[in-house]
Amino acid sequence: MPSNPPPSTSPGLRVQALDSLSIVLGMGTPYLALDRAKLETNIQRLRHRLGGTTLRPHVKTAKSVEVARLLFDGGTGPITVSTLAEAEAFADAGFTDILYAVGFSPDKVGRVRALRDRGVDLVVLLDSVEQVVPGIPALIEVDCDGHRGGLVPGDPAALEIARALGADLRGVLTHAGESYFADSPAALVAAAEQERLAAVTVAGDLRDAGHKAPVVSVGSTPTAHFAEDLTGVTEVRAGNFVFFDLVMAGIGVCRIDDLALSVVTTVIGHRRDKGWILTDGGWMATSRDRGTERQRVDQRYGLVADFDGELYPDLLMADASQEHGILALRPGSTETLPDLPIGTRVRILPIHACATAAQHDEYHLGDGERWPRVRGW
Amino acid sequence: MPSNPPPSTSPGLRVQALDSLSIVLGMGTPYLALDRAKLETNIQRLRHRLGGTTLRPHVKTAKSVEVARLLFDGGTGPITVSTLAEAEAFADAGFTDILYAVGFSPDKVGRVRALRDRGVDLVVLLDSVEQVVPGIPALIEVDCDGHRGGLVPGDPAALEIARALGADLRGVLTHAGESYFADSPAALVAAAEQERLAAVTVAGDLRDAGHKAPVVSVGSTPTAHFAEDLTGVTEVRAGNFVFFDLVMAGIGVCRIDDLALSVVTTVIGHRRDKGWILTDGGWMATSRDRGTERQRVDQRYGLVADFDGELYPDLLMADASQEHGILALRPGSTETLPDLPIGTRVRILPIHACATAAQHDEYHLGDGERWPRVRGW
Numbered sequence: 194m195p196s197n198p199p200p201s202t203s204p205g206l207r208v209q210a211l212d213s214l215s216i217v218l219g220m221g222t223p224y225l226a227l228d229r230a231k232l233e234t235n236i237q238r239l240r241h242r243l244g245g246t247t248l249r250p251h252v253k254t255a256k257s258v259e260v261a262r263l264l265f266d267g268g269t270g271p272i273t274v275s276t277l278a279e280a281e282a283f284a285d286a287g288f289t290d291i292l293y294a295v296g297f298s299p300d301k302v303g304r305v306r307a308l309r310d311r312g313v314d315l316v317v318l319l320d321s322v323e324q325v326v327p328g329i330p331a332l333i334e335v336d337c338d339g340h341r342g343g344l345v346p347g348d349p350a351a352l353e354i355a356r357a358l359g360a361d362l363r364g365v366l367t368h369a370g371e372s373y374f375a376d377s378p379a380a381l382v383a384a385a386e387q388e389r390l391a392a393v394t395v396a397g398d399l400r401d402a403g404h405k406a407p408v409v410s411v412g413s414t415p416t417a418h419f420a421e422d423l424t425g426v427t428e429v430r431a432g433n434f435v436f437f438d439l440v441m442a443g444i445g446v447c448r449i450d451d452l453a454l455s456v457v458t459t460v461i462g463h464r465r466d467k468g469w470i471l472t473d474g475g476w477m478a479t480s481r482d483r484g485t486e487r488q489r490v491d492q493r494y495g496l497v498a499d500f501d502g503e504l505y506p507d508l509l510m511a512d513a514s515q516e517h518g519i520l521a522l523r524p525g526s527t528e529t530l531p532d533l534p535i536g537t538r539v540r541i542l543p544i545h546a547c548a549t550a551a552q553h554d555e556y557h558l559g560d561g562e563r564w565p566r567v568r569g570w
Numbered sequence: 571m572p573s574n575p576p577p578s579t580s581p582g583l584r585v586q587a588l589d590s591l592s593i594v595l596g597m598g599t600p601y602l603a604l605d606r607a608k609l610e611t612n613i614q615r616l617r618h619r620l621g622g623t624t625l626r627p628h629v630k631t632a633k634s635v636e637v638a639r640l641l642f643d644g645g646t647g648p649i650t651v652s653t654l655a656e657a658e659a660f661a662d663a664g665f666t667d668i669l670y671a672v673g674f675s676p677d678k679v680g681r682v683r684a685l686r687d688r689g690v691d692l693v694v695l696l697d698s699v700e701q702v703v704p705g706i707p708a709l710i711e712v713d714c715d716g717h718r719g720g721l722v723p724g725d726p727a728a729l730e731i732a733r734a735l736g737a738d739l740r741g742v743l744t745h746a747g748e749s750y751f752a753d754s755p756a757a758l759v760a761a762a763e764q765e766r767l768a769a770v771t772v773a774g775d776l777r778d779a780g781h782k783a784p785v786v787s788v789g790s791t792p793t794a795h796f797a798e799d800l801t802g803v804t805e806v807r808a809g810n811f812v813f814f815d816l817v818m819a820g821i822g823v824c825r826i827d828d829l830a831l832s833v834v835t836t837v838i839g840h841r842r843d844k845g846w847i848l849t850d851g852g853w854m855a856t857s858r859d860r861g862t863e864r865q866r867v868d869q870r871y872g873l874v875a876d877f878d879g880e881l882y883p884d885l886l887m888a889d890a891s892q893e894h895g896i897l898a899l900r901p902g903s904t905e906t907l908p909d910l911p912i913g914t915r916v917r918i919l920p921i922h923a924c925a926t927a928a929q930h931d932e933y934h935l936g937d938g939e940r941w942p943r944v945r946g947w
Contacts, residue, residue, distance in 0.1 A: 221654065221678060221947055253892055275854075275893045277598065295850060295893045296838035299913050301598060320839055323912045341894055342839045342848050370891070461673035462697055462719045471719050473672060477652075478947075481858035481925060514747070515630055515924055516652045516672045517718055535700045536676050547892055548858060552928075554946055569931055570598055570855075 222459040222538065223478035225553035227564070228502075231453035232435055236264055239417060239434050246423050249273050249292060249410065251432030254547045256567040257556065258286040260435055273430045277304045282567040284313045291315045292410070294366065294430070296334065296342055297324050305329055316363055320344050325357040332366040332408060333399075337391035338384070340370030346394040355404045364408025365399070367392045368430070372415040376444050376489065385420035388413070393425035415446050436546035439495065443488040454550060455498065455540035457557075458518060460533045469511075470520040470533055476513040479541055480548035494518065495541040502540065505531050510541050599836040599915060600855035602930035604941070605879075608830035609812055613641055616794060616811050623800050626650050626669060626787065628809030631924045633944040634933065635663040637812055650807045654681045659944040661690045668692045669787070671743065671807070673711065673719055674701050682706055693740055697721050702734040709743040709785060710776075714768035715761070717747030723771040732781045741785025742776070744769045745807070749792040753821050753866065762797035765790070770802035792823050813923035816872065820865040831927060832875065832917035834934075835895055837910045847910055849887075849895040856890060856918055857925035871895065872918040879917065882908050887918050 240248065250264050253275035261272060261283065271290040274280045280291050281304070289312060293305070297317035308315045309329070319325065320334040320343050333354055336343030344351050355362050372384035388411045399406040411423075412430030414437075423429070436454045437447040458474030476494070485492040494510035497520055507526035512519040518541065522528055533539065543549035550556075556564040617625065627641050630652035638649060638660065648667040651657045657668050658681070666689060670682070674694035685692045686706070696702065697711040697720050710731055713720030721728050732739050746765035752758045765788045776783040788797075789807030791814075800806070813831045814824040835851030853871070862869040871887035874897055884903035889896040895918065899905055910916065920926035927933075933941040 221681065223947055296848060298836045298838045298850060300836055304598065321912065324838075339844070341891060341896070342841060459675045459677055461675045461701075464719060467716070471673060473675060476859075476925065477928060481860070482853075483858070483860075514718060519718070535698065548853065551854060570600055
């Protein structure tokens with residue numbers, strides 16, 4: 194990839210050089226870059242880990258048909274979605290086995306029925322009898338760690354819902370949302386086992402009561418990478434793993450070098466009196482996500498690398514306005530602020546890939562290729 | 571506007587009622603609602619306040635041609651933009667007097683020249699000689715409060731830049747970004763005066779040295795509403811005021827009842843053991859902005875109102891996943907959690923209107939009308 198031109202004392206010359214660079218790159222900053230090799234490595238890693246267990250990837254992170262196809266060797270397969278807009282877009286692209294993993298509400302009946310009428314096996318998620326709609330198959334949501342919705346194992350409501358669903362009962366689902374706050378391999382292994390056990394227990398209770406509950410769906414990126422036992426589990430969901438991010442690196446699920454996404458921004462100014470470098474990438478380009486705030490190492494709005502991907506030691510995107518980023522050294526650092534002339538392109542490694550990607554309409558693959566994202570609901 | 575149907579003991583009947591409601595509304599949740607009457611009142615209020623001083627609204631908040639036209643009685647006028655994508659979209663809509671108020675970098679020369687060649691008087695912003703490009707008129711950025719970029723008053727670099735710009739010098743600009751953290755009318759009045767004084771001082775220095783510096787541009791939503799003296803100022807910029815938000819209400823610039831935006835979401839579940847109501851509106855619909863976190867009253871991810879706009883006492887959007895909101899009472903509240911059956915539509919009042927609106931592609935006006943937003947860079 195082209196590197197930044199050397200600093201020049203002539204503004205005119207530098208403008209010319211940067212103008213050419215911008216033409217070569219064919220795009221203005223900020224933009225969302227995707228490293229295809231890292232993406233493919235991340236996918237292979239989880240596949241290898243899961244062996245024969247079905248992976249039903251959550252497409253909410255990438256929201257990209259191209260990324261999803263890479264997960265299935267160019268074909269289609271079972272997927273998880275977070276919106277009906279995703280379900281519709283992936284159905285258009287030939288995906289027919291879709292789990293809508295956000296609690297179902299009856300105002301969405303029309304769109305769900307329309308997808309099912311097209312031949313898509315769209316399954317919904319629920320945790321109350323009120324959400325049951327005849328003819329719409331569903332999984333019962335199980336709460337394994339108090340993170341969000343779902344029934345705790347042993348709650349008699351599971352059997353009530355199973356009776357109300359009848360033949361529409363497909364099984365159970367749980368998500369170890371709290372695993373994002375685990376911070377040791379042992380804690381991650383324990384979170385994965387807690388997730389498995391909760392789902393398997395409720396599925397067992399349903400089967401003991403005579404219900405068919407073929408599906409036992411678990412998963413999150415952290416637990417998918419640390420589960421040591423998947424007995425009784427029929428499918429694993431994970432989404433973030435295709436890209437990874439600094440939150441995942443912070444809890445030890447990946448290395449910083451595995452991060453497949455970055456936001457390319459341009460240096461637009463300096464405040465040497467304050468130790469700041471200003472860029473044209475603010476929270477509109479990175480999101481406001483501050484997911485490392487409560488981790489051992491707070492990466493603020495992201496780490497900063499040069500255009501070739503080499504990290505600047507201790508340099509953070511320390512603060513953000515809508516279209517301005519402020520780069521500064523980590524508090525207490527003994528490093529020297531790098532000399533980055535106006536026009537230098539730098540990469541911001543994302544705190545939370547799902548949130549950063551959502552600020553953009555497409556991925557830039559570096560070879561001129563662009564992959565669109567699904568938007569809206 | 572239609573209100574939510576009464577709770578029903580029959581899931582079937584309720585589904586039917588909600589199905590009809592959803593058809594009447596013609597849209598699924600979450601979606602971004604805009605109250606036209608409040609928008610118009612907010613616009614009139616600032617116009618009345620500024621009297622004869624030129625308002626150059628910042629379109630980065632609404633990114634909507636329709637909202638901008640309301641600011642000019644259906645016509646066009648001087649505007650401020652935060653991206654070249656906004657400049658291009660507004661130029662397409664007939665706006666010809668445009669200030670690009672993010673520090674200019676030379677990789678953007680091509681698009682700026684293309685707009686100027688179309689007859690748009692596009693002016694850029696800079697604070698160093700390196701950013702000067704012959705033929706592109708510019709304002710010099712002044713730092714009035716240490717918030718971001720710009721030259722502090724008295725910095726000799728202003729004269730160097732003026733000499734490099736020559737006839738392309740248009741004047742000076744400053745933005746009291748720190749006024750968002752002011753928390754009393756006196757502090758806001760002082761921030762406005764500090765902003766005015768910084769800009770007027772640098773403009774005076776330039777003129778004393780023989781440069782023409784006709785434009786003295788100041789503004790932010792807080793200072794525009796609290797400035798008591800605009801002597802020497804030629805134009806005021808403000809953006810957020812069209813919608814307002816809970817950050818602005820928190821520092822006393824507006825009342826909560828002035829907020830023109832809300833995110834409509836649907837109740838999808840309950841965790842009565844935890845005092846939680848779950849909705850289908852997560853951070854994807856509201857943004858991750860937590861701008862009231864350091865204010866006197868932390869509103870978390872937003873206040874919650876019923877579909878008619880009536881606030882539920884002490885009910886907050888307390889937490890957010892990608893597509894899940896968790897509603898809960900404010901810590902310490904003595905109120906009772908409202909009984910909101912699955913399918914109930916509620917409104918989330920935004921923490922930061924610029925960030926919340928950016929999560930959506932269009933505004934829903936309530937009468938079926940939809941206004942698109944400009945996206946990207």
